[in-house]
Amino acid sequence: MKKLFPHPVLTLALWGIWLLLNNTMAPGHLVLGFILAFSISLLTSGFWEEKVYIRAPLMLLRFLRIVLWDILIANITVAKLILGRNRKLKPGFFYVELDIRTPLGISLLANTISLTPGTVSCDLTEDRTRLLVHALHIEDIPATVKQIKERYETPLKEVFTEC
Amino acid sequence: MLATALLIAFSLVTLALLLSFIRLVKGPDIPDRILALDTLYINAIALLILAGLHFGSSLYFEAALLIAVMGFVGTVAFSKYLLRGDIME
Amino acid sequence: MLEWILSALIVIGAFFTLVGSIGLYKLPDFFMRLHGPTKATTLGVGAILTASVLYFSFKTDDISLHEVLITVFLFITAPISAHLMAKAALHIKLKRVGRTREPADH
Numbered sequence: 001m002k003k004l005f006p007h008p009v010l011t012l013a014l015w016g017i018w019l020l021l022n023n024t025m026a027p028g029h030l031v032l033g034f035i036l037a038f039s040i041s042l043l044t045s046g047f048w049e050e051k052v053y054i055r056a057p058l059m060l061l062r063f064l065r066i067v068l069w070d071i072l073i074a075n076i077t078v079a080k081l082i083l084g085r086n087r088k089l090k091p092g093f094f095y096v097e098l099d100i101r102t103p104l105g106i107s108l109l110a111n112t113i114s115l116t117p118g119t120v121s122c123d124l125t126e127d128r129t130r131l132l133v134h135a136l137h138i139e140d141i142p143a144t145v146k147q148i149k150e151r152y153e154t155p156l157k158e159v160f161t162e163c
Numbered sequence: 164m165l166a167t168a169l170l171i172a173f174s175l176v177t178l179a180l181l182l183s184f185i186r187l188v189k190g191p192d193i194p195d196r197i198l199a200l201d202t203l204y205i206n207a208i209a210l211l212i213l214a215g216l217h218f219g220s221s222l223y224f225e226a227a228l229l230i231a232v233m234g235f236v237g238t239v240a241f242s243k244y245l246l247r248g249d250i251m252e
Numbered sequence: 253m254l255e256w257i258l259s260a261l262i263v264i265g266a267f268f269t270l271v272g273s274i275g276l277y278k279l280p281d282f283f284m285r286l287h288g289p290t291k292a293t294t295l296g297v298g299a300i301l302t303a304s305v306l307y308f309s310f311k312t313d314d315i316s317l318h319e320v321l322i323t324v325f326l327f328i329t330a331p332i333s334a335h336l337m338a339k340a341a342l343h344i345k346l347k348r349v350g351r352t353r354e355p356a357d358h
Contacts, residue, residue: 164255164256164259165255165258165259165262167259168258168259168260168262168263169262171263171266172262172263172265172266172300173266175263175266175267175269175270176266176269176270178270178273179266179269179270179272179273179274180273182270182273182274182276182277183273183276183277185277186273186276186277186285192282192341192344192346193344194282194337194340194341194344194346195282195285197337197340198276198282198285198286198289198337199276201289201333201337202272202273202276202288202289202293205269205272205289205293205294205297205326205330206269206273206293208297208322208326209265209266209269209293209296209297209300212297212300212301212304212319212322213262213266213300215304216262216303216304216307219311221308221316221318224304224318224319224322227322228321228322228325231322231325231326231329232325235325235329235332235333238333238336238337239332239333239336241340242333242336242337242339242340243336243340245340245343245344246336246339246340246343
């Protein structure tokens with residue numbers, strides 16, 4: 001089973017994308033899409049160094065719900081900040097110390113930070129321990145860092161643990 | 164109702180395109196121009212989807228998807244060029 | 253009823269797209285400008301695409317989900333391009349607005 005499906009998440013994603021691209025659930029496309037997803041993930045398995053396993057699917061769903069909600073709130077906050085008086089904004093850079101170590105985890109965390117309230121991840125230090133973040137308007141840096149770590153990093157760490 | 168909403172949406176997105184274009188012309192630096200170009204791609208996607216809704220055709224979807232893919236590749240290539248002075252590694 | 257939801261989604265989406273571009277136009281430095289497009293446009297285009305999914309699903313009675321692909325694609329790629337652009341701007345040491353707070357060390 002492990003030999004046939006070296007990257008189950010990739011296979012499923014490819015299958016889903018094929019069905020979405022053709023916008024159909026017809027049996028023919030189900031079979032063709034499965035064959036393509038199966039063979040592509042088997043043939044390219046050498047290129048994917050990191051094995052991705054989802055440890056806690058329910059946790060992932062909860063995380064997605066939190067992030068989507070935050071994106072909605074973030075958009076309204078950022079819209080207000082942009083349309084308001086720009087002179088009052090206090091932009092700033094700050095570092096987030098990372099507890100997460102896997103490349104996938106770090107990139108997902110950086111993506112989440114970029115999508116949510118007024119923050120964009122700018123750079124990762126060479127040793128992959130700190131993420132440089134720019135905020136559009138920031139009052140209290142430690143509180144923001146704490147929020148990022150509690151809200152996004154902890155669930156991500158639990159979902160994608162290395163094995 | 165829907166026609167009015169589409170008309171409003173068309174004008175808003177066109178204004179967005181215009182503002183991004185002004186930023187593209189004004190600069191002042193290269194990253195600003197890359198960002199303006201990236202925003203132009205995204206605005207174009209919005210405009211295409213609106214056109215698809217207006218004409219009731221799902222063909223516009225393909226064009227929008229292509230712009231999304233190509234726009235991303237273009238932005239990454241420009242940024243990489245600034246970072247390394249070279250696109251291929 | 254459906255028409256009301258569709259109209260609301262379309263206008264909200266277009267509004268957020270415009271807000272993103274207004275941010276790009278009027279904010280004072282590059283790093284601040286980065287915030288407008290990466291956030292506002294993803295939600296803006298996302299709302300318009302949701303309207304498109306609803307419209308085509310009800311028009312043809314077949315569920316039409318392929319617009320979801322663009323939404324997912326944009327949500328994955330927008331932060332990546334923002335990150336790369338910010339990295340490039342840091343690399344060429346682009347000037348920031350004077351009141352920007354610098355990171356604690358370095």
